[in-house]
Amino acid sequence: MSDSRHAHHHVRKTRTGTVVSAKMDKTIRVRVERRIAHPLYGKFIRKAKNYIAHDETNSAREGDTVRIMETRPISKTKCWRLVDVVTRAVIPTNEIASTEDS
Numbered sequence: 001m002s003d004s005r006h007a008h009h010h011v012r013k014t015r016t017g018t019v020v021s022a023k024m025d026k027t028i029r030v031r032v033e034r035r036i037a038h039p040l041y042g043k044f045i046r047k048a049k050n051y052i053a054h055d056e057t058n059s060a061r062e063g064d065t066v067r068i069m070e071t072r073p074i075s076k077t078k079c080w081r082l083v084d085v086v087t088r089a090v091i092p093t094n095e096i097a098s099t100e101d102s
Contacts, residue, residue, distance in 0.1 A: 013070040016086060019060050020050065027078065028055045030068055053080040063089025 017032035033048045053068045060066050065086040073079045 014067055014083065015051065015080075016065065016067050017051070019062050019064045019066055019089075022055070022058075022060055022062050026055055026058060028053050028060050028066070028082065030066060030080070051080050052078045053082050054078055055082045060085055061089060 015030070015032045017030040019028050020031045021029040030051045030053050031048055032051060033046055035044045035046055037044055051068060053066075054071070054074050060082060067083040067086055068080045069083045071079060071081045074081070
């Protein structure tokens with residue numbers, strides 16, 4: 001019953017990017033950068049796009065590198081969900097000291 005026509009039916013798009021904003025509840029904004037070659041001159045140009053993604057456990061923080069996957073529409077602008085956190089953001093030591101003082 002496995003047709004080659006239907007082999008790629010459930011493959012969903014995934015993107016890897018940096019969390020720009022994690023201020024919303026269960027929602028993150030992820031900036032995905034890509035490099036494309038200019039069609040005439042061949043110089044590589046950086047292009048970026050922001051995706052709104054669902055983060056069920058609020059585990060991602062600003063600066064983290066995350067992997068997101070396309071999913072059904074969750075809200076008007078949210079149709080991606082967080083798969084996993086690839087790398088955590090490094091918190092500067094002066095910010096750690098200021099949070100411990102208060």
